[in-house]
Amino acid sequence: MINNQFYDYIIAGAGASGLSLLYTLLDTDDYFADKHILVIDSSFTPKADKTWCFWDENHPFMPLTHKSWKHLTVVSEGLEFDELLENVNYYCIKSEDYQNHVLDKVHSATNVRLLESKIHAFDTLNHLGLVHTDKGTYSADWIFQSVLEPPGFQHSVVDTSLIQHFAGWEIQTESDCFDPGKALLMDFDTQQNGGLTFFYLLPFTESRALVEYTIFSGQVLEKSQYHSAIEKYLQKRLNLSKNQYQVIRKEFGAIPMEDRRSPGYYNERVLNLGIAGGITKPTTGYTFTRSHAHSKEIARRLIRGKDPVPYSGSPYRFRVYDIMLLYLLEHEAENSRKIFHDLFKYNRIGNILRFLDEKTTFTEELEIFSTLPYAPFFRSIYQMKHRIFTGA
Numbered sequence: 001m002i003n004n005q006f007y008d009y010i011i012a013g014a015g016a017s018g019l020s021l022l023y024t025l026l027d028t029d030d031y032f033a034d035k036h037i038l039v040i041d042s043s044f045t046p047k048a049d050k051t052w053c054f055w056d057e058n059h060p061f062m063p064l065t066h067k068s069w070k071h072l073t074v075v076s077e078g079l080e081f082d083e084l085l086e087n088v089n090y091y092c093i094k095s096e097d098y099q100n101h102v103l104d105k106v107h108s109a110t111n112v113r114l115l116e117s118k119i120h121a122f123d124t125l126n127h128l129g130l131v132h133t134d135k136g137t138y139s140a141d142w143i144f145q146s147v148l149e150p151p152g153f154q155h156s157v158v159d160t161s162l163i164q165h166f167a168g169w170e171i172q173t174e175s176d177c178f179d180p181g182k183a184l185l186m187d188f189d190t191q192q193n194g195g196l197t198f199f200y201l202l203p204f205t206e207s208r209a210l211v212e213y214t215i216f217s218g219q220v221l222e223k224s225q226y227h228s229a230i231e232k233y234l235q236k237r238l239n240l241s242k243n244q245y246q247v248i249r250k251e252f253g254a255i256p257m258e259d260r261r262s263p264g265y266y267n268e269r270v271l272n273l274g275i276a277g278g279i280t281k282p283t284t285g286y287t288f289t290r291s292h293a294h295s296k297e298i299a300r301r302l303i304r305g306k307d308p309v310p311y312s313g314s315p316y317r318f319r320v321y322d323i324m325l326l327y328l329l330e331h332e333a334e335n336s337r338k339i340f341h342d343l344f345k346y347n348r349i350g351n352i353l354r355f356l357d358e359k360t361t362f363t364e365e366l367e368i369f370s371t372l373p374y375a376p377f378f379r380s381i382y383q384m385k386h387r388i389f390t391g392a
């Protein structure tokens with residue numbers, strides 16, 4: 001049975017992208033002050049299960065920054081490439097701080113209702129979106145969902161389907177052993193494990209850091225395999241034996257790295273957000289900043305009386321670069337490692353971040369490509385020509 005109360009918008013899923021949209025609607029304009037918004041999630045209890053990191057000049061959650069770094073490092077083949085970033089910082093936000101912050105804003109908003117319930121399906125009726133939950137069915141002009149895999153997802157063309165899977169430990173050491181001024185973006189000097197494998201280390205203080213073991217491959221590992229890799233890394237690289245640190249928090253992630261175009265709509269009245277909306281940059285897994293860009297675009301369109309639209313996605317040439325690199329990551333993992341090595345050896349990290357943000361010019365991209373081994377890219381163009389020459 002459909003609940004009587006009608007909503008202008010329903011946000012189904014209050015994770016990174018759902019809360020980003022909610023925050024944007026509450027923060028953007030008086031236009032939304034009298035709109036009735038229902039937010040549904042299986043739980044609104046903030047969880048310390050993720051750290052969201054991204055680079056930017058500025059961002060709407062500046063006060064929530066847990067830590068930021070101006071200095072980034074990459075380690076490969078015994079060399080350390082490091083750089084003081086010019087225009088951006090690398091920021092880290094804790095998921096529970098983000099959830100608390102957005103939900104605090106809701107408490108002073110009379111037009112927002114939070115509903116804790118399991119979502120089962122979406123539907124439409126008379127040009128309204130419907131969401132079926134444990135607690136009934138709710139309707140709205142527009143539903144924004146980040147919960148369910150959209151219909152059509154399994155039928156979209158996909159040639160490369162990898163997972164960026166990782167486990168992270170936040171550790172507290174007995175003595176000072178980190179330089180909190182420098183974040184280690186990638187350390188490739190570890191045994192490769194069925195795909196491109198590296199460590200990531202974010203030092204929060206001299207004695208506290210998050211260390212993550214990451215692999216780009218087709219299958220996740222047993223939890224114990226990540227954990228023993230982290231233990232070995234701490235021993236070998238930082239000379240830290242088990243009794244010299246305490247694991248204070250653990251996180252685990254498995255983010256899709258695919259060349260598919262995800263359906264933007266679930267149905268005519270339900271728009272997909274976040275990972276369900278396919279907004280993740282497939283070659284890096286970064287999603288957080290793209291979610292905010294999508295939220296702003298949705299708010300802008302609603303204010304202008306237009307229908308919200310799916311995330312615009314990468315321009316054609318960046319889709320092609322992603323398709324090429326994904327192919328190499330899947331089929332030529334060892335060459336991929338060499339490509340990353342040359343990328344960081346011959347290019348400024350700031351330029352690489354702009355390239356990953358898809359903000360470089362074609363000339364700048366050619367300059368970057370000229371520093372990389374050509375042959376693997378020619379092979380990937382040949383193998384992926386059916387995608388590249390048909391609009392990617």
Ligand SMILES: Cc1cc2nc3c(=O)[nH]c(=O)nc-3n(C[C@H](O)[C@H](O)[C@H](O)COP(=O)(O)OP(=O)(O)OC[C@H]3O[C@@H](n4cnc5c(N)ncnc54)[C@H](O)[C@@H]3O)c2cc1C
Pocket residue numbers: 012013014015016017018040041042043049050051052053054117118119120146147148251252253254255273274275276285286287288289
């Ligand atoms: C450990 C980890 C670290 C990450 N770090 C970064 C990073 O540093 N930078 C970056 O850019 N990206 C990062 N990502 C990738 C991405 O930003 C996150 O996965 C992000 O949370 C995706 O946002 P989302 O809104 O799509 O999904 P989620 O944040 O997972 O939100 C989905 C929401 O839907 C709810 N839900 C699911 N099913 C149901 C249901 N049936 N009924 C009701 N509610 C439901 C969940 O409770 C959840 O709140 C990370 C991912 C992980 C897992």
